[in-house]
Structure formats: structure tokens, C-alpha cells
Amino acid sequence: MTAAGPRLSSRGRTGDAFRRTVRRNGWTVGLVGLLIAFLAFTKMLAPNYGPTQIESLAISALPLAMAAVGQAIVVISGGIDLSVGSMMAFTSVSAAILMQGQSEEFAVLVVIGILLMGLVLGLINGILVVTTRVPDIVVTLAMLFVWAGAALLVLNRPGGGAADWLMASIDGNFGTPFLPRALVVLIVIVVVAWFPVVRSGLAVELYAVGSNRLAAFRSGVPVNRTKVLAYVLTGFFAAAGGLALTASTGSAQPIQGQYTVQSVAAIVLGGVSLAGGRGNLVGPILAVFILSLVRTDLTFMGVNPSLSTSIQGLILVGVVMFGAIITFRRRRA
Amino acid sequence: MSAARPIAQGNPTLASLRRLFRDRPLIPLLGLLVVLVLVLQLVRPGIVNGGWVGITLRAAIPLALLAACQTLTMLTRGIDLSVGTVASMAAYLVATQSTGQGDTVAILIALGAAAFVGLANGIGVGVFRVHPLIMTLGISFVVLGLMNAYQLLMVRAGVVLPGVINVLGSGTTLTVFPNSLVIFVPIAALILVGLRRSGFGRLLFAVGDNPIAARLSGVRAWQVIIALYVLSGLLAGIAGFLVAGLTQTASLSLVEQSVLPSVAAAVIGGTSIMGGRGGYAGTIVGALILTVLANLLTVLQMPEGVRQILFGAIIVAVAAAYTRVTGET
Numbered sequence: 331m332t333a334a335g336p337r338l339s340s341r342g343r344t345g346d347a348f349r350r351t352v353r354r355n356g357w358t359v360g361l362v363g364l365l366i367a368f369l370a371f372t373k374m375l376a377p378n379y380g381p382t383q384i385e386s387l388a389i390s391a392l393p394l395a396m397a398a399v400g401q402a403i404v405v406i407s408g409g410i411d412l413s414v415g416s417m418m419a420f421t422s423v424s425a426a427i428l429m430q431g432q433s434e435e436f437a438v439l440v441v442i443g444i445l446l447m448g449l450v451l452g453l454i455n456g457i458l459v460v461t462t463r464v465p466d467i468v469v470t471l472a473m474l475f476v477w478a479g480a481a482l483l484v485l486n487r488p489g490g491g492a493a494d495w496l497m498a499s500i501d502g503n504f505g506t507p508f509l510p511r512a513l514v515v516l517i518v519i520v521v522v523a524w525f526p527v528v529r530s531g532l533a534v535e536l537y538a539v540g541s542n543r544l545a546a547f548r549s550g551v552p553v554n555r556t557k558v559l560a561y562v563l564t565g566f567f568a569a570a571g572g573l574a575l576t577a578s579t580g581s582a583q584p585i586q587g588q589y590t591v592q593s594v595a596a597i598v599l600g601g602v603s604l605a606g607g608r609g610n611l612v613g614p615i616l617a618v619f620i621l622s623l624v625r626t627d628l629t630f631m632g633v634n635p636s637l638s639t640s641i642q643g644l645i646l647v648g649v650v651m652f653g654a655i656i657t658f659r660r661r662r663a
Numbered sequence: 664m665s666a667a668r669p670i671a672q673g674n675p676t677l678a679s680l681r682r683l684f685r686d687r688p689l690i691p692l693l694g695l696l697v698v699l700v701l702v703l704q705l706v707r708p709g710i711v712n713g714g715w716v717g718i719t720l721r722a723a724i725p726l727a728l729l730a731a732c733q734t735l736t737m738l739t740r741g742i743d744l745s746v747g748t749v750a751s752m753a754a755y756l757v758a759t760q761s762t763g764q765g766d767t768v769a770i771l772i773a774l775g776a777a778a779f780v781g782l783a784n785g786i787g788v789g790v791f792r793v794h795p796l797i798m799t800l801g802i803s804f805v806v807l808g809l810m811n812a813y814q815l816l817m818v819r820a821g822v823v824l825p826g827v828i829n830v831l832g833s834g835t836t837l838t839v840f841p842n843s844l845v846i847f848v849p850i851a852a853l854i855l856v857g858l859r860r861s862g863f864g865r866l867l868f869a870v871g872d873n874p875i876a877a878r879l880s881g882v883r884a885w886q887v888i889i890a891l892y893v894l895s896g897l898l899a900g901i902a903g904f905l906v907a908g909l910t911q912t913a914s915l916s917l918v919e920q921s922v923l924p925s926v927a928a929a930v931i932g933g934t935s936i937m938g939g940r941g942g943y944a945g946t947i948v949g950a951l952i953l954t955v956l957a958n959l960l961t962v963l964q965m966p967e968g969v970r971q972i973l974f975g976a977i978i979v980a981v982a983a984a985y986t987r988v989t990g991e992t
Contacts, residue, residue: 462983465936467742467796471926472978479971486968591800604794636811643804650801651791 357601357653361616368623375630381507383626388512389500391622392574393418395516397589398596398614400567405597407560408540408606409459409466414568415590416478417451419583421572423481426490426582437493445569451477452565456558474590481584488583496577512574519570520611527563536560541607595646596621601653621645681988688933688985692948695981699955707962713839719954721833721841721909725750727950728847728902729918729925730932731854732895734946737929738858739871739888740938741788741795743895745780745803746925750903750918752810753777757904758822758913759813766825774900780806781896782889789888810915822913832908843905850898854943867891872939927974928953931981 372379397414404411421444428440459469500512527533535556538546547553571589576582593614600617602609621642628638683690704711729746736743753773760769780802787798834842858864866887869877877884906921907913932949934941956977960970 458979462979463986464979464982468930468936468982469979471923471930472975472982474923475971475975475978479968479973479975482968482971483966484968486966594796594800598794598797604797634812634815636815637808639811640805640808643801643806643808646804647787647793647798647801650793650797651787655791 355610358610358613358616361600361613361620365616365620365623368620368627372623372627372630375627381503381510384508385501385503385510385512387619387622387626388510388516389578391618392500392512392516392578393571394589394592394596394622395615395618396519396567396571396574397593398600398618399520399611400564400571401593402597402600402602402609402611402614403536403567404466404560404564405602405604406540406606406609407536407557408543409557409560410470410594410604411455411561411564411568412467412470412590413455413473413477414564414571414593415588416474416476416481417448417565417568418572418575418589419585420451420477420481420484421448421569422575422582423485423490423584425573425576426492427485429493429496429576430489430491432493434493434495437496440493441496441573444573445566448565448567448569448572449562450565451568452562453558455565456561459561460554460557478585485582485584488581490576490582492576492580496573497580500574500577515574516615520615523563523566524611532556532559537607539606592621595642598646599649688945689948692932692945692952696948696952696955699952699959703955703959703962706959710962713837717835717839717841719951719958721835721843723950723954724841724843724847725902725905725909725918726921726924726928726954727947728850728898728905729921730928730946730950731850731943732898732902733926733929734932734934734941734943735854735867735891736795736895737871737934737936738867738938738941739891740874740936741888741891742926742936743784743799743892743899744796744922745784745799745806746895746899746902747919747922748803748806748810749777749780749896749899750906750921751913751915752780752806753900753903754907754913754917755810755814755822755915757828758824758907759817761825762821762823766827769825770828770904773904774897777896777900777903778893779896781893781899784896785889785892788892789885807915814915824907824911824913828904828908829911830908832905833911843908846901846905850901851943851947858942863887863890868939870938924953924974925950927978930978933985 376383397418401411401414424447425440425444428443429437432440455470455473458464458473459466462469500515503510504514524533527536535546535551536559538549538551539553539556539560543553546556572582596617597609597614598604599621600609600612600614602614624642624645625638628641629635633641700711729750732743732746753776756773756776757769760772764772784795784799784802787793787802788795793801831842831846836842858867866877866882869880869882870884870887874884903918906918910917928949929941929946930936930949931952932941932943932945932947934946953974956974957970960973965973
């Protein structure tokens, strides 16, 4: 195992390195193509679809994109975090309560505090998963209730406020209309958080633990520490998603049921394997934008809005079946 | 397999406790249930009487049916997150079709639809090998969307529940026995006996415990999985009828909030989400524990937030106790 990159695969022992790289990123390349196709299709449906609409698309997709990145990290490490949605609700209402009626400068402290809070929530999840040795899905299912309950205790009806600069930070664009602020914020946060993970070698360990826990342990990877850190990172991104929720609406509500489910859907579409060890962070972000565009397009096409839920479900199942067929054929070849 | 498995302690009491947990998980679970009932009685003296038993059983039965879906699917390393949508769908179909088609036909339509959704789940999981979490979630989106569209069509029809469902769902006999026991007892007996004595039950354990060994022994796993998810759909549909009868309403989000508790009931009851271990008796006690716990927290006038936190804490604690004591990962 002399892999230099962060992508370690259980099936990476043999074969040509270049072909492997292309093959491994084939899914992401396909998603880029799909996103472009959907943008073109949207432009066809609504000729005046332009920068303003893309800006609002980026703002509305931001919370889910954060959740999807967090979910992707923990799933790559071989776990799953069903509490992402309620961690977002908890951090979102905490931020909104703390910022309400306070000065703009104080809000800076709040934002930092909320991100730290996300780290702590993730740490608690991770420590529980590792120490109880209960399957991840059960622990995080239980923590879904715990964080949702905490959110209700902080704020039991929609309310709170957000600092003006925080709201402005994701609204509008940077200079050119094709650089929406929300998109830039997303990329900056993901890069700033992920860069040290790659540099420190934690990323390799995440992939190693996710693809084969026992092999990782025997190669000297601190399995438990890596798992806990994966949950810590997920907590951080859930907090960032919670802040994005507060920032995009200027208030917060304690119930955010759909984000957990949608984040799982997005990472699966984004090419992250639920078995762990495979995928990247770009795919899930692309998938979030594709899913949002699908919803927009269906509205433009005048499709009954209730059927758009069905179509999203069909896309989810269809993509996974497609992926399964591809891997199956590849295994035979 | 875990890197940090502690060395088994030599403490004799712990060892016997461990054996008790592993061989007879029902005893500690029933103990927990009794403790909860006693606490309830202490907090509000006199609350535990015949009427209370009837009400508690009536509330626990639909949850136990939904948890049956989770228990059976979890035995094969699966999970069925579509039960909430399927149950709500069945209830809504009955309520909208009964005026036009008559009660029996409406119930058959609803059960047929529920079985069909289960068939779709089963084909996805069994034949196309889609992860059960994703398959059942995706299918529940599909069903929810279709039902929303159907709801717009049926806006004039009105929602009328057949009398038999009302009687079964909310009535009690002699105040202690809810009428839904008529439905539940045969189903529960069938599952309890079927899991141990029938070939199908043993196949579920075999497929979940070691899929490769099962395949090498000639088990056609995909057929087992399809039959299992169809059964799960039917059980969810029946649970939907009972919830509708209990609440005297039918809407598309009727049963949605019971999905995660149904998983929790199965987990508390000792069924492993990793497959191959568990049973329905524990699940029934798990559903009772959750119902009594909810009751207790309501009596204590806990805010909803505290209720949810305690709920989550208990799931972790019980699941951790299982893993600790049985030594399984």
C-alpha cells in the first residue's frame, strides 16, 4: 500500500493507475455533464433563466450541500449519520436565538461558537458510536431524537434572528453575476475544512477505515480515532448547514426533518458508496445542485408539484440501480 | 472485529447476567417494562388500572405491527423505512374508496396497494441489490408523491372510514382488551411461531446471518427477500388501518412519525440491525416500553424536547447494554 493520494480503495491493488483514476472519477465527470445538461435544459424551458436564478438556486441549495458534504465524509469512513438533520436544526435555532437583537460584531462570535458547537455535537456522536460499539445507524438514529429534542428546548416555534452581514454573505454575487456568493462560501468552507484533513493524512485513514476496517487496523490506522474524527467533521458541516439555514431565512425553525433523508439521497447520487471507502466530496455537491434543478425544471414544465416528489424518488432508486448494474458488469469483465 | 474490544471480565455475577441477557433477553426487558409501570404508578398513584391497560395496549399495537416490519427485515440485514408511507397510504385509500366501492373492496384495494409497494421494495432489494435503506426511502418518496396527486383528485370524495376499522382501531371490550387484539394476536402468533418453526422463518435467519453460506446451501435469497418485503408492506397496511381507526382520521402523514419509533422498538427488543439475531417477542415488549415511556413523560408534563432527548438516550442505553453484555459487535 504505497498510495499517495487520499483515495484508497480495497480494489486498488491491481491494475493500471491511470485507468483506475479515470474510472474512479467517472461518476463525478458524469455528474458534471448531467448538471450542464440540466442547466441547458432549464435555459430551454425558461429563456430568461439567468444569473439571478442561479444565485437563488445556490442559496436554496447551500444548507443541503453542507449536509451532504458532512454525510459524505462519515459514509466514506464506513458509518452513517442519521442525526445530521437534527444537528442542523439544533445549531440553526441556537444561532438564531443568540444573534437575535445583538450587535453585528457579537454575531461573529456566535458564528464561531456555533461551528465549535458542531464539532462538539459530532464528537459526542462519534464517541458514542465508538465506545458503545452499537451499529452507527442505531446510535445516530437515537441521537436524531436527542438533538431534535434539544432544538425544541432552545426554541419551540419558528423565530430568532440573524446578523445582516451573515445574511448578506450568501446573498448576491462577487463582481460577476456568474459567481454567486453562496457558491463561493460553500467552496471556501469545504476547501478550508478539507485541506488540513488531506494534508494531515486523515483523509487516507478515513478511506482506509471505510473500505476495510480490519485491514486498516492491521496497517496501523487508529480506527476508533479516525471514526470519531469523521463524526466531528460531519458535526462541523451540519453546523455550517445550520448557519446557512439561519442566514438564508433570517430566522430558524426547530424542525428540519427532511435534511437527513435528502443528504443520504444526495451522497448516493453523488457516487459515495453506502458500504464505505468510495466516493468524494465533489459528487455529492453536484448531486445537490442537480436535484434542486430537477425540482425547478419540473415546476417550469408545469408538472404537478406533488409528482415531483415521486420523480425524485424514482431518480434516487434508478441511479442506485444503474450504479449497481455498472459495478456488477465491471466485476464480471 | 473491533479494534478495541475489551477483554471479557471474569466477574461471575456479570457472566451470569450476560448469559441471562443473551439467552433470555425477554426477562430484563420485561423487568424494564415493570419498572416503568411502577414509576408511572408512583408519579401518579392510581393511574395504572384496567382502563389504562386498555389504552396503552391500543396505542402499542399499531407500533408493534410496524416494528414487526422492521424486525423481519432487520433479520435479513435490511430495514423498511417505507412503512410510514405505506401505512398512511393504506388508511387513506380505505377512507376514500369505501364510499364508492364498499368496505370490503376498499380494504382489499388498500392491502393490494400495500403489497404492491412491498413487491417493488423486494424487487429492488432482492434482485437489483439496492441498499434497503435507499430502496425503501426512494419508494416511499414515489408513493408519497403519487398519493399527493391522488389526494388532489379525491378532494371532493371526502374521507370516511369504514365502521369495521373504527371499531377495531378504537374500541375496547371490557375496558381492558382493545378490539385491535383480534387482528394483532393472530398476526403476532403467526410471526412468533413462523420465525421459529417454519421454513420461511429459518430462511430469514439464514439469509441474514450469512448470505454466502445461505446461497451456497441453495437458498434463492431474492425470492425470500421479495416475499419478505411484500409481507412487510401488508403488515404496514394493516397497521395503517388500526392507526386510522384509533385516531378516526386518515391523512397522508398519519403514520409518518411512527417510523423511527418502530425501528427503535425492534432495536430495544434485541433484534440486531446487522441481521441474523433477534425475534418478535422482544419487539412486542419494546413497543410496550416505548408506549409506556411516552405515557410517563406525558404524565410528568415534560416538554416535547425533553421527551425526545430521553427517548433517544434510552435507545442508545439499551442498545449499548445489549452489545456490552452479549459481546457482539
